[in-house]
Structures are given as C-alpha cells and as structure tokens.
Amino acid sequence: MKDVSEPILLVEYSRVRANTQAMVERLDCEDMVIQTMPDVSPTKWHLAHTSWFWETFLLLEELEGYREYSCEYNYLFNSYYDAIGERHPRNQRGFLSRPGLADVLGYRRHVDEAMTRLLSSLEGEPLERLEPLLRLGLAHEEQHQELILTDIKHVLSHNPFAPQAFPETGRGAASDEAGASWIGFDGGLFAFGVEGLPFQFDNEGPRHEALLTPFALADRPVTNGEYAAFINDGGYRTPSLWLSDGWARVNAEGWQAPLYWHERDGAWRQFTLHGEAAPQPDAPVAHLSFYEAAAYAEWAGARLPSEREWELAAQRGAGPDGRFAMPGWSAHPDVCEPGSGLRQMFGGVWEWTRSDYAPYPRYRPAAGAVGEYNGKFMSGQYVLRGGSCATSQGHIRPTYRNFFPPQARWQFSGLRLAKDI
Template identity: 50%
Template sequence: MSSLPASPSMVDGASLVARYRQVRARTTRLAAPLSAEDAQVQSMPEASPAKWHLAHTTWFFARFVLEDPAAVPDCWDVLFNSYYVGAGERHPRPRRGLLTRPSLEEVLGWREAVDARVVRGLETGAFDPARRQVLLLGTHHEQQHQELLLTDIKHALWCNPLAPSYRPDLAAVAHAPGAAAQALRWLSRDEAVVEIGAARWPDAGAGFAYDNETPRHRVLVPAHAIAHRPVTNAEFATFVAEGGYATPTLWLSDGWDHVQREGWRRPLYWHEDGAREFTLGGWRERDPHAPVCHLSHYEADAFARWAGARLPTEAEWEAWAAGVDVEGNFADDDASLHPVAPRDAPAADMPADLFGNAWEWTGSAYAPYPGFRPLPGVLGEYNGKFMSGQLVLRGGSCATPRDHVRASYRNFFPPHARWQFSGLRLARDPD
C-alpha cells in the first residue's frame, strides 16, 4: 500500500491516542446491547452484521496501520476485507451473515489485541507521520461504520415479527410530539460564484476531509430559494394520503419501477396503521413535526415534484451550510437515536436543522470535483471508484457522530436506498 504523504498539520500523538480510544470504545458500546445472535444476522444484501462491522474496522487498522500479516488471524483477511480489490480476495458481501465463525467473542478479543498494539505504537512513536495519517483516516472510517451498525441492526430488528428494541432504555424514552413545525418559509439567494469542497488532506494546514470532498473549487450557483427546514412527517403523510405513491407522473422511471416491483406505499418503517413508525426503540407513535426519514432518492424526488419544487443541488446546500455551526440531533446525544422536531434557525435568514436528524438527499449525482485525485494506493479505492450511479446526501443524521460531519461532507447512496436516516429539504427556482 502506498502511504499518504506526511503533513505538518497532522494530529499530534496524544490527541490521536485519545481519538483512537474514544472511537474504538464507542463502537464496542454500540454493539454491547446486542446478543451474539443479533450481531450475526444480515437482513438484506446491502446491510452487514454487527459482528462484521466490529471485525472489518479492526481489519482496517491491522492491515493498513500495523501492516503486519501476523496481526490478522489466518483466513480472516478474506472474511473482513470489504471492497479493497488491491488488498486481496474478499468474501461476498451478500453472504456476510453466513460467517458464524469466528465467534463474536473471538472478534471482540481481536479488537482488544489490535487496540493494544496500535496504542503502544502511538505512545512509543513507532508510527511515522504518514502512518498516523492513515490511522486518523481509519477513525473516521470507523465512525461511518458506527452509523451503519445502527441502521443495519434497525433493519434486522424490524424484520423480526417480535419487533424488539435495540436498547431497552430506548423503548422507555418518552417521545411526545415536539413543538409544532413552523410554516415552511423560503430563503432566497441571488446568482453567485461560491467556493465549495475542502482543501486537500493531508496538505499543510488542511483539516481532515475525505478525498471525495476535494479540491476546494469555485462553482456558479444560480439564483434559487431553499426551504428553511426539512420536510416533516405530517407533510409527507399528506403526500401519501393524496395518492403520491399511485401517481406515475411524479416519479422518475426507475423510481416508478421500484414502487411497482417492491410495493412501496409509504416510507420504510411506517406502519400500515398510518400512525406508528419503527424506531431503534421499537414501534411508537410518529411525531408529525419531526423530519421525515428513511426515504429513497426516488421518494424524495417524487415528493418535491408533488410539492411544486425540487431537491437542492449539493452546491446550493453547501453554500447555505457554510455559514451554519455543526449543531443538531446527533448520535452523541444518545437520547433517542431518532429524528426530533427541528430546532429554530440560527437566524431568520438562515435555514434550520441542516445538520443532524436526517441526511438530506440532493439532486446531484455523486461525481468527481474538477481536479479530484483519489488517495494513493489501495486507499484510493475508498471513495472514487463509487462515482457512478449514486446520489449525494448532506448534513448527517441522528445516527452520525457530531465530529464526523462538516459542510463539505459528501455522503452517497444509490437512489433506491431507504434504510439510512435519509430525508429531504425542498428547493425551487425563481418564479
């Protein structure tokens, strides 16, 4: 594997030790409520077992930081490689749930062994600056898997007729409807040339950013208006009640095919009784004022058409988000692991709830920025090779760690994906 270039802006050793320990401990805590059976299940090809997430994130540090073949037990390299073709063979993703061995106990023991070696390497100065940059990247990679662990186990528990909760305390959390959502307002901006994206990491002075966020560049953003808050459950319920899922003229062709083939009639996890939704705390009454979530891009786009609007481009979204602090309902809050009614906007002329609660679909294809260069070596497979057939989401969700997102962060999924905490915000062109 080619190393990342060294950088004077690299996180210092003590800070990196603290971050590594914090991130690794949080993943273990997220898995703690799960039985060995829970951690083994794979409910669909797109999801992965919790045990696999625990092992794969450990494999990343063993393979790319320790770079010692002995750090990965025999044959586990194939089991827990995800999509790094340059790193060797991989077990098929749809069959990860068949990996009953190694056991959950063995995987957790491996995590402890790798953690001890990584921390010792940091504390003794055994890792050069380039290796520390890879380690920092690995902590952000693990935070992505923390969110996936939550969304994947939510889907698995929803598939269980017993509808169990992920954590008993979440089932007991009171979820009275939040404050009534304000009437939707439109915030307008004139045409302007703006800068979006992040400086290349790990260039000197640059904060952490994935390669797909770079380079920072100028774009022309046309005059437009954006909704001051996300679309709510109540608003989407009206779309459902007025036949949105039965009106082909609202849907992209592929989206309509999915509606017909999969029998979509409401967002994922909405109960057919019209009142409840499935959460990580089990079934509960749906808050009409909270942002709607678990929508595919097709559903978000269809709603926007029905509302006489459209989805914002990622450049429009980022131009607004650049002036907003990264605050909101994140996984760190740990109160509900579910969207809540939006907070007030930071200012009357700024949008509310851009960060946290639910990822917001944009109308932008996931494509390289002008001058994009993937990371060198095998790590270059991390983002760039997926720039086909995906759409961009922005802002983070209630399952995202707060320090994992920023205005330039580009999440991406195929348009049919709906098991993530994904919602929408409307935009429109001038009259």
C-alpha cells in the same frame, strides 16, 4: 521531546474504539450475526472489519514484530479493496457463524493493544507521515458506527414483536409551526469543497469554483406530517410524479410509504430503534429513497437542491442543529428547534440532493489501496448532505459528501425542498 499531537491521537483512537464497543453492549449475540439484505452487514462483521482496517493499513505495515491475528481474516473482513486481495461475498456475510463473536472481540483487543503500542511510539516524521491515515481510520470507524445503527435497525425490524434496541433518551416537544419558510440566496461564482483541513476525505476536494443561479431552500426538512399528506393524496399511485426508474421500483417492490412505516387500525406506525411508535408529525421524515424524495418535491411544486446549493447555504445560513448519535446510542430524528436560519442542516436526516456523485474538477484518488475508499464509487449514485441522528457529531461538516444509490432506503435519509428564484 515527543510531538504534542501523539497523545491526542491515542486518546482519539481509544475514544472512538470505546464508542463502537458501547454501541453493541445492549445487543444480544444473536442480534449481531443476522444479515437481512445485501446492504446490511451483521454487527459482528462491522466489529471485525473496523479492526481489519487498522491491522491491514497500519499494523502490518508500521509496527515491527506485529503478529497477524488470523490469516483467514483478510479474506473474511475485507470490504471492497480489490488491491488487497480476494474477499468473502458481501451478500453472504450473514452466512459466517465462525469466527464467533468471542473470537471477534478477541481480535479487537489484539488490535487495540498493538495500536496502543504503535501510537505510543510515534513521533516526528513517522507521526507526520502516518497522521492522515490514522485520521482516515478514525473517520472510517465512525462511519461504521453509523452503519451498525442503521443495519441493526433493519435486522430488528424483521422481528414481529418490534424489539427495542436502545432506550429512548428524550425527545423534543412538538412544534406548532404551520409550514416551512423559504430562505433565499443570491447567485454568483462561489468556491466549493475544502483543502488543508487536519483531515478530509479525498472526495471533498479539490476546492474549485462553480456558478449558481439564485435559489431558495426550505428552512427545515420535510416532516412526517407533510409526507403523510403526500401519501394520502395518492403520491404512491401517481406516475407523473415519479422518475421512470422510481416508478418501476414502486411497482416492483410495492412501496406505499417510507421504509419502516405500516398502517395499523387506520393510523401510521413506524419501527424505530426504540421500538414501535406513531410517526411524530413535526419530526423529519426518514428512510426515503432518492426516488421518493424527488417525487415528493415534484408533488410539492419544488425540487431537490443541488449539492453545491446545499453547501453554500450551510456555510452561510445554518441555524440550530438536530440530534446526533448520543450516549446510550439514541437514534431517531427529532423536531426542529425554534430559531432563525436553516434549521437542522446537520443531525436530523441525510438530505438527498439532485447531484450525481461525481469527482470534482482535478480530482485524483489517493495512491494505493486507500484510493479505493471513495473514488471507485463515483457512478450511479447520488449525493446526500448534512449527517443524521445516527452520525457522530464531530464527524461531519458542510463539505462532507455522502452517497448512495437512488433506491437506498435503510439509512436515515430525507429531504429539504429547494426552488429557483
């Protein structure tokens, strides 16, 4: 008898791959080949790279008789795995007119057919041995689904006519709340991280203890309206609010507002995946760098939480979630639903923390090339928590550690205030 988890993995694989394909159906071929900055990859590259991951780490190793689709693709679509070999420069992915989109889609079909054969044949010890890698591949593709959304937003934002990538699928009613409330947490020695899940990223463990002093978190993220008040009060013109590197970045790059905001006729407008619109005052502010989040917290007389404060609070006091990536691929932060507890800890914006992205005690990266997935980036970056409106809902959990360099703004990144008590 075959292991009962075998069809589940095949179903999961098919679902995730179909979701990736559904995301790009409304995009034109020309949309999918543009690279507007080094952090952005063309949609076509994401479609190829996610197939390369399955081919490189599973099919070439595990499926007898598998035929590599193209000997050139290992160079073109390797992202950062030095153990695999040389690769095309990241900042030149938009230079690749070939292979064309039709070839990349053919590559995806080739890989899907082979993965179906592999998953249909696995049982017993081979299935048990490969399941962690299979689940890593599923999580990897869901991460690239989010990147497709954030990257195509950056691409389309450069079009002077603010084209709509996806239709708006509804938005919550405006809130009449006057401000955020504070929810307090006692200090003490607590356990953090996770071990023993069916799947977890290596950077989520090992589970360990750490001491926290009493603190409080705001019950919701900072909103567009609150951030506009910071701007109007001269926040981008007041050096005492900023970390030194952040103030240098403000002046070097001319920051005056979150990414995608601009003034027109005396009012703020923002570019969204659904076209241009006025920022909804009660929706979470998005597309902030760590520097902007920290400056706002200083202006507000508060601070950013540590990642362990955030994790403890999410485990104990979470209220209603926000909006995740949805059918039709709507992606825009929604207002917080009424409720008790910490609202929109998940599904609004990624929330910057004050914690450096560093290994937990006793952390060791996985053996082999997959060990490069997280560990090699544990320098010069900050942790974000929570998951955004562009994240797949089943992909995140309280222990998930996202990370970006402090100047990054193109993700749906915002903040929640913290303070000592």
